Amino acid sequence: MPREKLSYAQKQCVTAAGKLMQQTAMIHPGARIGVAVSGGMDSWVLLQVLKLRQRIVPFRFEIMALHVNPGFDPHNHAPLLPWLRANGVASHIEVTDHGPVAHSPANLRNSPCFYCAKLRRTRLFELCKQYGLTHLAFGHNADDLVTTFFMNLVQTGRVDGMSMKEAFFGGRLTVIRPMMLVEKPVIARAVKQWNLPVWSNPCPSAFDSRRSEMTDEVKELCKGSKFAKANIFNGLIRWQLGLTPSDQ
Template sequence: MKKRIDHSIGKAIHDWDMILENEAILVGVSGGKDSLVLLDRLFAFQKKAPVRFDILPVHIDAGFEGSFTEELGQFVADTYYAPLQIEYKEYGVLAHSDKNRENPCFLCSRLRRKRLFEIAREKGCKKIALGHNKDDIIETLFINICYAGRIGTMKPRQSFFNGVLDIIRPMSYVEKKEITALAQVLNLPVFKNTCPSADKTKRSEIRQLLETLYAHNKHIKGNIFRAMGNVALDYLLDTKK
């Protein structure tokens, strides 16, 4: 299990030139199993990688009651001998308040990402590593199609601000079920998501739809993922014509 996931992570890093010599990588640590597995494997990769790089784990507390932030910080320090930089914000509370007329998840995510960009610049990190996986990339494609009327998704590596910062997703080739299994093998802690919108999102709806499709044919997930890199532009609608 661990060897297979490490191979997939290594392949994604190689395919997309995610990590270069002497880079500092900011790792967004939400406390979920995806980000914890990513952090664990990056620290393991750091010890044997052909390039030298630094890791800066960062957690943004969204301001909800029942926060696990202190426990998360202690776990990272005890396990990896690295400090977790913690930012206490009210992004989640604001996103769920009457002042917000947008989707709460959209606003909270946007504010957290904006702050990660700022921290990366402050700390001299050119890369921000996030724990998105293969399932997340497929789900985002369908969310955009169904709710935004456009075809697009998250890329394993995306540049922002004319290449000043990159978001990298080393687990882009790893399935969520593999991450869940490895989290159990590694005995990673389970932190309760205190967001009131947890499991009530458009992503949850799309995930249920896709799970129904996958149940009918084991090849569908792989076909969808490959299709995103095999686009027949001549057979898509061109509104300009």
């Protein structure tokens, strides 16, 4: 079967993911990767990119889509099903009550977003164990790295970013973020060009969270300089990969 011709944005996604996977020895022969699919553009492009990387990487690895529906709309993941069938990707899809519980009186100590994310991640870890997966992949991108760094610094005083590859449970599971070198606008172009069926986020806190506030604050910080955000991102990447400027 001939390979599809990729646009510039699509090539950026596939190439950048491959570069980071090689730099960090992110996966190994026989890896079984659970891909956390939320329905947003980041996780959709991650799923597409890993599917394409299977043709490029000189060893076999498997992917399995994991969708944990938070429960606001139990049917909004319907567009995922035909794509999985057409591409021969195994999956586990379930509907939970994580979102409503996080927004209920049962959760008085944490923000709804924090608590819902905690419940979802716990369930994803359980599914990885259930299916014998070696890796769990998230679609976090370059913009997420910058936002997370400032959130950690401002809210907790920690100088900490977002790991690209991190072992859990004594090394039995590795969390990976292959899209960390790709900026959000590139992902946005690629998802349209691949015509991936992104669905809307029905969470009432989707655009009213501390993360979205910090994203706006970073935009304000970088306003007036077309290089500021790129410089912050490049500095964080060099720091996390242990590179010097000449290495990048």
